[in-house]
Amino acid sequence: MAADPKTAYVYVQTHDAALSGWVEKKRPDGNYGSGNRSPQPYDRGSVDGPGPYHGFAAPIKDAGGRTIGSAPCQKPPWGRLWAVNANTGEIAWQVPLGLNEALPPGKQNAGATGSAGPIVTAGGLVFIGATTDSRFRAFDSRSGKELWVTKLERNVNANPITYRGKNGKQYVAAIATDSVVVFALP
Numbered sequence: 001m002a003a004d005p006k007t008a009y010v011y012v013q014t015h016d017a018a019l020s021g022w023v024e025k026k027r028p029d030g031n032y033g034s035g036n037r038s039p040q041p042y043d044r045g046s047v048d049g050p051g052p053y054h055g056f057a058a059p060i061k062d063a064g065g066r067t068i069g070s071a072p073c074q075k076p077p078w079g080r081l082w083a084v085n086a087n088t089g090e091i092a093w094q095v096p097l098g099l100n101e102a103l104p105p106g107k108q109n110a111g112a113t114g115s116a117g118p119i120v121t122a123g124g125l126v127f128i129g130a131t132t133d134s135r136f137r138a139f140d141s142r143s144g145k146e147l148w149v150t151k152l153e154r155n156v157n158a159n160p161i162t163y164r165g166k167n168g169k170q171y172v173a174a175i176a177t178d179s180v181v182v183f184a185l186p
Contacts, residue, residue, distance in 0.1 A: 002120040002159075004141055009083040009092055011120055011141070013130045015113040016078050077111030079131055081118065083144060093144035098131030117159045119172070123185070127172050129156025136160075136174060136181065150183075152176045 002011045025041060061067055077096035085092050098112025114130035120141055121127070129136040134155050138148040154177035162172050170185040 002118045002126065003086065004120045004124075006122070006124075007083075007092075007141060008085055008087045009120075009141065010086050011118045011126050011128075012082045012084065013097060013114065013117055013128060014080050014082065015111070016074055016080075017113050077109075079111030079113055081126070081128060081139065081144070083126075083141070092142075095139070095144045095146070097128065097137075099133045099135065101133065114155070114157075116157055116174075119160045119162060121162055121170070121172075121185075123170075125185075127160045127162075127174075129160065129174050129176070131155070134176075136176075136183075152179075152181060154179060156181075 003009070004011070078100070079096065079098040080094050081097040082094045083092040084090070096109050096111040098110075098114065099108045100110045100112060101108055103110060112131040112133045114132055116128070116130035118126050118128035118130070124141045125147070126139040126141050127137070128139070129152070132155055134152045135149050136152055136156055137146055139146055156174045156176045158175040160172050160174040162170060164170050165184075171182050172185065173180060173182040175181075
């Protein structure tokens with residue numbers, strides 16, 4: 001989540017993909033990602049057993065019948081970026097956030113799930129990379145229009161930051177799995 005005091009907008013990334021899970025008392029035989037070494041007495045449980053939540057997805061098949069991906073069972077968009085007016089509670093705008101490239105052309109802009117949030121700059125740009133399509137995007141903070149997008153080698157999995165370098169230029173940086181990506185603003 002990011003907030004802009006000039007517009008009074010709060011920017012939020014959401015995703016609509018059903019997950020079924022709960023918190024349960026840790027079992028000695030459970031595989032919880034970090035193994036049984038975790039000191040926590042509770043961890044996640046799901047219909048698949050201990051560990052990650054179970055997602056509900058349908059396979060996507062190409063013309064030859066091969067499975068080339070999957071998609072949530074709900075109606076898209078599955079990921080969105082929202083601007084909400086903090087003074088009124090009204091939705092200023094919302095746009096699908098993310099592509100599903102396994103879908104046919106013309107239907108790929110269905111939104112994608114992700115785990116990070118946006119940042120907003122004083123210059124009116126919202127940056128976000130919180131999708132599973134390995135894209136990093138810039139939006140106009142007032143209209144929601146996508147102004148710039150680039151494909152990275154990996155997914156961004158943390159909120160971006162912005163800073164001013166010694167040279168006076170403004171930069172936006174984000175962590176993309178095991179890399180740091182940095183872009184200079186014009």
